[in-house]
Amino acid sequence: MHVHLFSVKAKLRRLAFPLALLTAAAVGSEDARQLVARHVPWALTAECALAVFATVEVAVRELLLRLCGETHRCRIDGCRFRIRLTCPNAVQSRRWQEIAAAHPTHRLHHH
Ligand SMILES: [Zn+2]
Numbered sequence: 001m002h003v004h005l006f007s008v009k010a011k012l013r014r015l016a017f018p019l020a021l022l023t024a025a026a027v028g029s030e031d032a033r034q035l036v037a038r039h040v041p042w043a044l045t046a047e048c049a050l051a052v053f054a055t056v057e058v059a060v061r062e063l064l065l066r067l068c069g070e071t072h073r074c075r076i077d078g079c080r081f082r083i084r085l086t087c088p089n090a091v092q093s094r095r096w097q098e099i100a101a102a103h104p105t106h107r108l109h110h111h
Pocket of ligand 1: 074075076079080081103105106107
């Protein structure tokens with residue numbers, strides 16, 4: 001069970017970026033196709049398709065961040081420094097964890 005879960009996570013990690021891109025491209029081009037069918041000018045169509053592409057890309061990325069994202073926080077009291085990673089592998093995760101623990105300027109909250 002543990003091994004199975006790990007392989008799913010590894011797959012998600014590898015697919016994260018192309019998946020976000022493909023979904024965004026698919027939704028964006030479908031949107032463009034409908035606009036062209038309604039005789040909307042090309043420049044406007046391209047603009048709309050790009051806007052949809054960007055929106056979907058951000059949404060998919062946000063979803064992936066929730067599924068397999070990691071947040072590393074500084075452990076110093078009162079420091080609000082944190083790093084958000086989208087589906088990192090073990091090496092990346094460890095490296096960013098170390099960076100988060102030893103970042104140079106702590107964002108301390110002065111009262
Ligand atoms: Zn800090």
